[in-house]
Amino acid sequence: MQVVILAGGLGTRLRAITGDTPKSLVEINGRALLDYQLEQVALAGLRNVLLLTGQGGNQIAEFCGDGTKWGLFICRVQEALPCGTAGAVLQAIDHLESRFLLLYGDVIFDIDIPRMEAFHRAHSADATLLVHPNDHPHDSDLIEMDHEHRVRKLYVSPHPPCVSLPNLVNAGAYIIERVALAGLKSTLPPRPDFCRHIFPLLLARGTRVMGYRSPEYIRDAGTPARLEKVGSDLFSGCVSSRSLRNITPAIFLDRDGTLIEGRGHIGRPEDVYLLPGTADAIARLNTSHYRTAVITNQPVIARGECDEAMLHRIHNRLESLLGAQGAYLDAIYACPHHPDAGYPGERIELKIACECRKPGIALIEQAQRELHLDLARSWFIGDSSADIMAAQRVGVRSILVQTGEAGRDGKWQCQPDIICRSIVEAVDHILNLDQSRSVLQTAEDVKQLAGTL
Ligand SMILES: [Zn+2]
Numbered sequence: 001m002q003v004v005i006l007a008g009g010l011g012t013r014l015r016a017i018t019g020d021t022p023k024s025l026v027e028i029n030g031r032a033l034l035d036y037q038l039e040q041v042a043l044a045g046l047r048n049v050l051l052l053t054g055q056g057g058n059q060i061a062e063f064c065g066d067g068t069k070w071g072l073f074i075c076r077v078q079e080a081l082p083c084g085t086a087g088a089v090l091q092a093i094d095h096l097e098s099r100f101l102l103l104y105g106d107v108i109f110d111i112d113i114p115r116m117e118a119f120h121r122a123h124s125a126d127a128t129l130l131v132h133p134n135d136h137p138h139d140s141d142l143i144e145m146d147h148e149h150r151v152r153k154l155y156v157s158p159h160p161p162c163v164s165l166p167n168l169v170n171a172g173a174y175i176i177e178r179v180a181l182a183g184l185k186s187t188l189p190p191r192p193d194f195c196r197h198i199f200p201l202l203l204a205r206g207t208r209v210m211g212y213r214s215p216e217y218i219r220d221a222g223t224p225a226r227l228e229k230v231g232s233d234l235f236s237g238c239v240s241s242r243s244l245r246n247i248t249p250a251i252f253l254d255r256d257g258t259l260i261e262g263r264g265h266i267g268r269p270e271d272v273y274l275l276p277g278t279a280d281a282i283a284r285l286n287t288s289h290y291r292t293a294v295i296t297n298q299p300v301i302a303r304g305e306c307d308e309a310m311l312h313r314i315h316n317r318l319e320s321l322l323g324a325q326g327a328y329l330d331a332i333y334a335c336p337h338h339p340d341a342g343y344p345g346e347r348i349e350l351k352i353a354c355e356c357r358k359p360g361i362a363l364i365e366q367a368q369r370e371l372h373l374d375l376a377r378s379w380f381i382g383d384s385s386a387d388i389m390a391a392q393r394v395g396v397r398s399i400l401v402q403t404g405e406a407g408r409d410g411k412w413q414c415q416p417d418i419i420c421r422s423i424v425e426a427v428d429h430i431l432n433l434d435q436s437r438s439v440l441q442t443a444e445d446v447k448q449l450a451g452t453l
Contacts, residue, residue, distance in 0.1 A: 002097035007105040008054030022056030044113035084191030104172040108230040109218035112244040125210040126180035130173040133328035140169040145211040167319035215330035217242040254382030255296035257404015267306040269317035277424035279325035293367040294332040301336035302350035333363040359389035385412040399426040
């Protein structure tokens with residue numbers, strides 16, 4: 001696969017800091033932005049890079065040379081006049097390989113590119129967009145996908161008020177089959193953009209556009225504030241720690257009675273109410289080294305009280321409520337099954353004894369594979385004995401919260417590691433424990449160091 005980088009950005013919003021330096025050569029912690037990008041490309045084992053340059057193209061050419069420094073082969077196409085992100089790609093179409101990864105020139109990322117390409121192949125996609133939840137979905141371009149990961153709609157910001165949109169943001173990294181771009185040029189406005197023009201056109205044509213949901217770090221550095229943010233994230237190690245190449249602990253979360261009020265079975269988005277303090281607690285996890293994954297039993301589907309599309313809308317609502325308060329979930333896994341058949345309106349194909357209904361562990365194992373999780377360092381927070389039992393079966397420490405069922409269901413005989421009043425207290429407990437461990441570790445290090453002096 002070839003890598004195409006849109007390096008024609010003028011960096012107008014950064015001019016106060018960078019003067020006439022092209023955006024790709026802006027320095028972050030003493031290194032050019034493009035240097036970080038090319039390092040990632042090389043790390044992924046890719047070799048062929050095409051730079052699409054505009055103003056400042058010669059400076060970029062001078063910086064990169066032929067790419068030997070990174071073990072890459074770098075070519076460059078210079079645009080005569082600014083022609084928009086998609087315009088630059090279409091202009092260079094004769095230089096594109098049959099499949100390419102397109103990256104914006106102002107993003108800092110650490111993504112497992114081979115994993116994304118494997119997804120693209122497995123779904124026979126014509127185009128795959130990397131999407132992720134973020135802490136400001138209200139002013140981001142959002143993607144609506146169906147439960148088979150197919151992109152159905154794009155919402156360019158600003159969004160209509162009072163609509164529950166998914167917290168799935170277009171991150172600006174696409175794998176595209178060149179053939180999908182054939183015949184587009186004549187139908188586009190001047191200076192076309194991928195999100196506003198190309199992808200809506202592809203969707204209208206019925207092209208297979210997929211969304212690849214990733215918890216990894218990818219953020220643009222296009223304004224002074226964002227530049228500062230990615231600089232500090234690179235420095236703190238939070239860019240690389242979120243990469244799917246690295247194994248990471250997770251906080252598994254039950255949904256009803258733990259995150260949201262468990263008023264019977266929730267069958268409509270309007271019935272979703274966050275429990276007090278939930279968004280704050282999740283936001284704290286989002287800035288820690290834990291990934292977050294919801295694991296929920298939703299027998300409402302098997303009983304025919306709610307279908308998959310409605311469940312999707314319920315989860316959009318949950319993500320919207322969290323997103324409005326700067327919090328997000330890395331993934332949501334739901335079991336639609338139920339073991340006992342014989343009720344009116346039920347869906348007989350879902351009335352099975354499955355492996356994914358908690359205390360079954362199939363969804364936890366799926367999360368472990370998809371999010372590359374270290375279960376031994378993970379926690380499960382839930383309100384029922386099925387949550388605690390599932391956690392114990394996979395060797396994950398468990399916290400029973402005294403909201404929702406508060407463990408009174410008594411279906412499974414098991415003891416949680418800890419009991420907390422709510423998710424807020426549970427998250428406090430986990431993060432404080434880590435904090436005191438690291439203080440202890442530092443004290444140990446100091447003692448050892450003192451011993452060697
Ligand atoms: Zn199931």
